[in-house]
Amino acid sequence: GAVVSQHPSRVICKSGTSVKIECRSLDFQATTMFWYRQFPKQSLMLMATSNEGSKATYEQGVEKDKFLINHASLTLSTLTVTSAHPEDSSFYICSATRAAANNQPQHFGDGTRLSIL
Amino acid sequence: AQTVTQSQPEMSVQEAETVTLSCTYDTSESDYYLFWYKQPPSRQMILVIRQEAYKQQNATENRFSVNFQKAAKSFSLKISDSQLGDAAMYFCAYRRLNYGGSQGNLIFGKGTKLSVKP
Numbered sequence: 455g456a457v458v459s460q461h462p463s464r465v466i467c468k469s470g471t472s473v474k475i476e477c478r479s480l481d482f483q484a485t486t487m488f489w490y491r492q493f494p495k496q497s498l499m500l501m502a503t504s505n506e507g508s509k510a511t512y513e514q515g516v517e518k519d520k521f522l523i524n525h526a527s528l529t530l531s532t533l534t535v536t537s538a539h540p541e542d543s544s545f546y547i548c549s550a551t552r553a554a555a556n557n558q559p560q561h562f563g564d565g566t567r568l569s570i571l
Numbered sequence: 572a573q574t575v576t577q578s579q580p581e582m583s584v585q586e587a588e589t590v591t592l593s594c595t596y597d598t599s600e601s602d603y604y605l606f607w608y609k610q611p612p613s614r615q616m617i618l619v620i621r622q623e624a625y626k627q628q629n630a631t632e633n634r635f636s637v638n639f640q641k642a643a644k645s646f647s648l649k650i651s652d653s654q655l656g657d658a659a660m661y662f663c664a665y666r667r668l669n670y671g672g673s674q675g676n677l678i679f680g681k682g683t684k685l686s687v688k689p
Contacts, residue, residue: 486674492614497662497679497681498662545614547616559618560677
């Protein structure tokens with residue numbers, strides 16, 4: 455079945471550093487990737503939609519200069535949290551879809567737990 | 572804008588019994604997809620079941636079935652013969668049909684934490 459690999463699974467770093475999270479579709483080409491954020495005991499909230507070869511579309515309230523998304527190939531999207539601060543600590547999870555067809559499911563990565571000290 | 576509401580923050584069921592998780596949604600669209608996802612403590616998102624709105628027949632996957640009431644905008648999940656491994660957060664999600672050449676994102680409810688008692 456379709457597999458999405460997300461790396462790293464856990465990051466602990468100091469305030470002010472930048473952190474890059476990778477989302478790879480291992481056995482299919484992902485036309486669209488989504489980045490979600492999940493606070494403890496809360497639901498997944500969409501941060502941005504990433505289409506290969508074009509700029510990401512950010513949801514209202516998500517700072518695009520803070521959360522840089524790059525989708526340079528059909529198998530890789532990256533989320534960079536720039537100058538991270540403790541309030542950016544959260545669980546970040548990506549999903550990818552094989553094609554635009556309605557019946558194609560979205561496949562989730564295993565998520566990244568980001569902790570900023 | 573579409574919204575998804577799960578009114579039960581927590582539910583509990585005895586092993587081998589049946590439990591129903593509620594979900595309602597709001598949309599002005601006539602065609603769309605609805606999903607139930609399971610998120611265990613590992614925080615993986617696992618697709619449990621999917622329903623296309625244009626299909627009147629309720630989806631079923633082994634012990635999991637849905638009661639889809641389109642007019643009422645209700646989409647409940649029934650888990651039969653509950654097992655200890657069913658304990659997890661369950662999220663109801665909505666997705667619009669694709670347009671503009673790209674697939675839409677999932678809109679999630681707040682989730683229901685299911686506990687299974689041995």
